[in-house]
Amino acid sequence: MGAEFVALSLPPIVIGVLVAIACALPGNFLLLRGQALIGDAISHVVLPGIVVAFLLTGLVATGPMLLGAAGAAVIAVVAIDAVRRLGRIESGAAMGVIFTAMFAGGVLLLEQSDTSNVHLDVEHALYGNLESLIWLDATGWASLTDPVALAGLPVELPRMALALVVIGLFLWLFWRPLALSTFDEGFARGLGIRTGPLGLALVIMSAIAAVAAFDAVGSIIVIAMFICPPAAARMMTNRLGHQVAWSVLFAALAAVLGYVLAGYGPLWIGASDSVSAAGMIATVSGIILGVAAVAGPHRTRNG
Amino acid sequence: MNLTLVTDRDTDQAVRAASPLAVRGMTVSYGQTPAIFSVDMTLRAGAMTAIVGPNGAGKSTLLKAALGVITPLAGSVTVFGGTMADMRDRIAYVPQRASVDWDFPVRVIDVVMMGMYRQLGLLGRVRGRHRALARDCLDRVGMADFAHRQIGQLSGGQQQRVFLARALAQEADIYVLDEPFAGVDAATEKAIVAVLQGLRDAGKTVLAVHHDLATVPDYFDDVVLLNTQVVAAGPVADTFTEDNLNAAYGGRLTTARADPESVAG
Numbered sequence: 040m041g042a043e044f045v046a047l048s049l050p051p052i053v054i055g056v057l058v059a060i061a062c063a064l065p066g067n068f069l070l071l072r073g074q075a076l077i078g079d080a081i082s083h084v085v086l087p088g089i090v091v092a093f094l095l096t097g098l099v100a101t102g103p104m105l106l107g108a109a110g111a112a113v114i115a116v117v118a119i120d121a122v123r124r125l126g127r128i129e130s131g132a133a134m135g136v137i138f139t140a141m142f143a144g145g146v147l148l149l150e151q152s153d154t155s156n157v158h159l160d161v162e163h164a165l166y167g168n169l170e171s172l173i174w175l176d177a178t179g180w181a182s183l184t185d186p187v188a189l190a191g192l193p194v195e196l197p198r199m200a201l202a203l204v205v206i207g208l209f210l211w212l213f214w215r216p217l218a219l220s221t222f223d224e225g226f227a228r229g230l231g232i233r234t235g236p237l238g239l240a241l242v243i244m245s246a247i248a249a250v251a252a253f254d255a256v257g258s259i260i261v262i263a264m265f266i267c268p269p270a271a272a273r274m275m276t277n278r279l280g281h282q283v284a285w286s287v288l289f290a291a292l293a294a295v296l297g298y299v300l301a302g303y304g305p306l307w308i309g310a311s312d313s314v315s316a317a318g319m320i321a322t323v324s325g326i327i328l329g330v331a332a333v334a335g336p337h338r339t340r341n342g
Numbered sequence: 343m344n345l346t347l348v349t350d351r352d353t354d355q356a357v358r359a360a361s362p363l364a365v366r367g368m369t370v371s372y373g374q375t376p377a378i379f380s381v382d383m384t385l386r387a388g389a390m391t392a393i394v395g396p397n398g399a400g401k402s403t404l405l406k407a408a409l410g411v412i413t414p415l416a417g418s419v420t421v422f423g424g425t426m427a428d429m430r431d432r433i434a435y436v437p438q439r440a441s442v443d444w445d446f447p448v449r450v451i452d453v454v455m456m457g458m459y460r461q462l463g464l465l466g467r468v469r470g471r472h473r474a475l476a477r478d479c480l481d482r483v484g485m486a487d488f489a490h491r492q493i494g495q496l497s498g499g500q501q502q503r504v505f506l507a508r509a510l511a512q513e514a515d516i517y518v519l520d521e522p523f524a525g526v527d528a529a530t531e532k533a534i535v536a537v538l539q540g541l542r543d544a545g546k547t548v549l550a551v552h553h554d555l556a557t558v559p560d561y562f563d564d565v566v567l568l569n570t571q572v573v574a575a576g577p578v579a580d581t582f583t584e585d586n587l588n589a590a591y592g593g594r595l596t597t598a599r600a601d602p603e604s605v606a607g
């Protein structure tokens with residue numbers, strides 16, 4: 040059990056937890072700013088970036104795909120901002136325009152190009168391949184302290200850990216101005232806080248989470264984790280710091296429970312196949328949100 | 343001609359240096375037509391000044407542009423003769439209450455602490471004296487018992503008092519408030535007026551957008567009548583006249599003012 044668990048289940052669970060927390064952290068602020076759909080938009084617009092990267096290099100390699108995804112995310116962020124300013128429309132509508140256009144472009148590119156022989160398809164974009172992120176060098180729990188074995192960890196794990204560290208540092212450093220400008224932008228600007236660049240930095244952090252997570256887990260988890268844990272956490276408390284802590288807890292819980300349920304749940308109920316871990320993790324996060332909405336102590340506002 | 347120009351500029355420089363907040367040629371546009379156009383405003387130190395004008399006159403816009411909250415098309419601002427960037431610590435701003443999300447997960451005491459952001463910086467530790475100051479500011483607006491309430495649980499008047507407490511925590515020399523009496527109960531209005539007059543008596547300068555013409559002469563020393571442009575500005579006794587009000591409000595004056603008899607003549 041030990042060796043098999045460490046090699047086959049531990050890496051996907053850890054990666055799932057890292058992804059969930061990396062998305063939930065900025066998700067708290069996006070939600071409070073009424074920009075929750077930015078996470079959704081970013082995780083979809085990375086698709087055309089990845090397709091373009093594949094078409095240009097002919098490789099399904101992490102490097103080019105990450106670059107393509109990051110490029111698409113940057114283009115989307117800038118385009119949303121430009122449409123919002125030039126069109127003088129609110130950011131939600133601007134996101135809708137860019138998000139739809141870029142995702143449609145990505146699907147079109149995917150269907151027009153000869154990508155049928157690789158795992159680059161719409162299903163992969165949605166569900167990723169969390170179950171395949173196994174650690175062949177692991178022989179048991181002792182491998183966790185063995186540098187040689189550790190070097191064989193799936194690359195997604197350190198990549199996701201790095202993204203989480205960057206996002207965590209950003210939130211720690213800019214906690215006060217972020218909270219201030221999210222609550223009262225006019226006052227924040229009166230204090231000399233540059234709310235424009237700060238808001239853009241938050242979106243870039245969200246993009247880092249989405250892009251780093253995309254290849255490993257697909258966009259379903261990313262979208263769910265930007266919204267569900269923060270929304271559930273909001274109903275548990277009336278303090279921002281506590282809300283963020285709850286969202287981290289809910290995100291981790293959804294990742295672990297979702298992975299275990301996907302692997303063993305169908306067996307328990309007599310089915311022979313396991314279901315998609317990504318889909319199950321997203322579902323569990325939705326269930327947590329549902330439970331919080333029914334039983335959370337602060338689910339009603341202004342009272 | 344040249345000589346007069348230089349002299350004028352020199353005098354204005356002296357005027358601006360003596361004024362806590364001086365605005366020159368401020369023009370702001372959100373679209374085709376300007377919301378405020380070429381506004382000059384010079385606050386008198388140690389005075390309470392009201393900005394009065396009809397809805398959409400650009401009162402909030404003028405405050406925001408003066409504080410650098412929005413970027414004007416043209417215009418300049420001096421604070422005690424210096425630049426806004428250098429003097430920011432000396433100004434406290436209370437935005438319109440409706441401009442924020444009162445469902446935000448934050449307690450009353452946390453909102454007041456926001457007023458100390460420039461002291462605390464990004465990572466500065468909150469110490470006992472910071473908390474003591476926050477409690478003291480809440481006490482001054484009569485909200486000490488509500489420190490640990492979530493802000494969404496407060497009435498409109500209580501929310502406005504918390505906003506004022508946050509401004510007090512800035513320990514500024516100039517207090518700029520946008521409609522501090524809008525939608526508040528009579529007790530809150532009295533409490534806020536008392537605090538503002540206390541600030542004035544301590545030598546601070548107060549600037550407030552005010553919507554109730556009837557109370558302008560009671561509360562304020564100076565008044566700026568605004569309708570996109572400045573219609574008139576100066577001490578209430580000389581400026582707050584029937585003619586000037588008619589000019590500022592156009593035909594809407596009769597509906598705009600609460601009690602025509604009390605408007606100073």
Ligand SMILES: Nc1ncnc2c1ncn2[C@@H]1O[C@H](COP(=O)(O)OP(=O)(O)O)[C@@H](O)[C@H]1O
Nearest residue numbers: 372373377395396397398399400401402403404
């Ligand atoms: N963010 C904005 N975008 C577009 N127009 C605005 C914006 N804010 C204010 N305006 C317009 O500018 C004018 C002045 O607004 P405002 O300064 O809020 O007036 P007041 O505070 O005197 O009621 C109004 O016509 C208003 O509709």
Ligand SMILES: [Mg+2]
Nearest residue numbers: 401402403438
């Ligand atoms: Mg206004």
